[in-house]
Amino acid sequence: MIDELLGDAETMAAVDRVRPDAEPVETLARVAWSVLSEPGDGVAGALISQLSAHEALRLVLNADVFALAEKSIQEGRRRWLPRAHPHAVRDALRGGAEVGARLLLPGDTDWPESLDDLAAHAPIVLWVRGDLSAVTADARVSIVGARAATAYGDSVAADLAGDLAATGTVVVSGGAYGIDGSAHRAAIGVDGRTVAFLAGGVDRAYPAGHQQLFERIMASGAVISEMPCGAAPTKFRFLSRNRLIAALGAATVVVEAGWRSGSLNTAGHASSLGRPLGAVPGPVTSAASAGCHRLLREYDAQCVTSASEVRELMGLAQDASSGTQPGDDPERVRLLDALSTRTSRAPIELARAAGLSDDRVRSLLGTLSLDGIAERRDDGWVRAGE
Incomplete structure (x- = not known):
């Protein structure tokens, strides 16, 4: 041959x-x-x-x-x-050449060494479209969740991904509808980088409705698959793809998942690889969060409610990623946690979220603005990206 x-x-x-x-x-x-x-x-x-x-x-x-x-x-x-x-x-080689894909092999400079933790189950090759540096960035986090996400899940995924991407963390997910798409879009929205693993070839968009999203991802991040160009996604390949999402991230966060969600498969891979695992809690009456509650109860996942807690899960120094300094004012830290890089919030909303008085919040916002950490917009305040 x-x-x-x-x-x-x-x-x-x-x-x-x-x-x-x-x-x-x-x-x-x-x-x-x-x-x-x-x-x-x-x-x-x-x-x-x-x-x-x-x-x-x-x-x-x-x-x-x-x-x-x-x-x-x-x-x-x-x-x-x-x-x-x-x-x-x-045909696989020609298909890759036609769409401008790059073929990575184990041992290459741009090969993500974290995938080697999969041992005999590591990918044989990787097809990449986009910026190769996104694959080997120092800080990477996997954010996954249900395709049939609720408004709550979409909002939380976007806040987490946006805050993390704004401070240099590459957001890794699977390019699907729901939580995956919200995480990718939020990272792009703050001029951050994101990586999407596909279950089929990188020459075909799946789901087709995310064709434009994949184009935006490739502008600064990457779309990746171990499947040759021309390969169609199948149920088994989606499940196999999940091991790559778990292996590439320094930690995996499940935002919203049903009792039998495929996201639990990703969580299982993360756990078997020794990667930190986080889960976002939801309403106890919500079937869409039943899988997250299961992870918290049965699989020793850490409860995650903010980007700062995700950074802690990843082992990143808080002062290097969120603008806080050693010995920082606790009230300042609480306000920083309440600020989002994506959603503008009025001082009174920030006061409620941080548990501070409105006057104290306005005073701290002025200081944060002078330090270049907070930014005022017409409809409120956001945390400035680095």
Whole structure:
């Protein structure tokens, strides 16, 4: 298969476009494996880590050598062989080249090393459209939740994502309707960066209604998939995609989730990886928050109600991320917690949220404005992004 692909000029031209200055044999082999295997295939991952992608592919395609392989590899071959066609690899490369995608391989400078924590279940390749630096930023948080979000959930997700993105944290999510979309849009709204993991190829927008959102994400952040271009999202691929969302973030926050929400799958991956896990509480009567309450009760998730608590969950120094200083006035800290980078709030609203008098809030706002931390708008005050 590899020899046939190496001899195809159009295929090699596509390799040069998606993977400049690449070693073509290993690149083609890894793309082939991304076509042959489903995401997170631990047998394929272990085989590649032991032999290299090219040698593993030769083993699988060589019937004589393959007959000596262990049972798990023989079973894997029966899954992989029906997809072992050079034209499928060629189409994936051409599709990536046509949309300007970049192919990342493990060990690359831009490869997010946190994904290696998945061991044999780590992605074989990543297709990226957008700014590669967003993938390797120092501060990343995963925010996920229900597709059928309530107004409460959308509002909380937007406030958290907006506040975090405004101070340099990259917001990671899955590009879906509901909480995911609210988190992505809020990050973009404060000129922050966000990353969307897709369950299908990066050449197709899913859901289709988020086509424009993905374009906006790519302007400063990135859209990523381990699936080859042309691949369609499936239920299994959505669940497999969740492990990447959990692995990329320094912490995972579930904003709103039903009792059996797919977001709990992401939370489970975060927990198994040892990533801090947070959950936003909701009304006890709301079925949309039942999953979050379950995480708090049964899975040792931390209760999260503000961006400052998310930063604490991530292990970020509070004075570096929210404008507070060591030994800062407690009233000032409370006011900062009440301020949003996204939603303007009148002094009286801030007074109620912070538990301070209206006069004290107005005095502190003046000081924060001089320090460049708070900003006055026509309809209220917001916290200024860094």
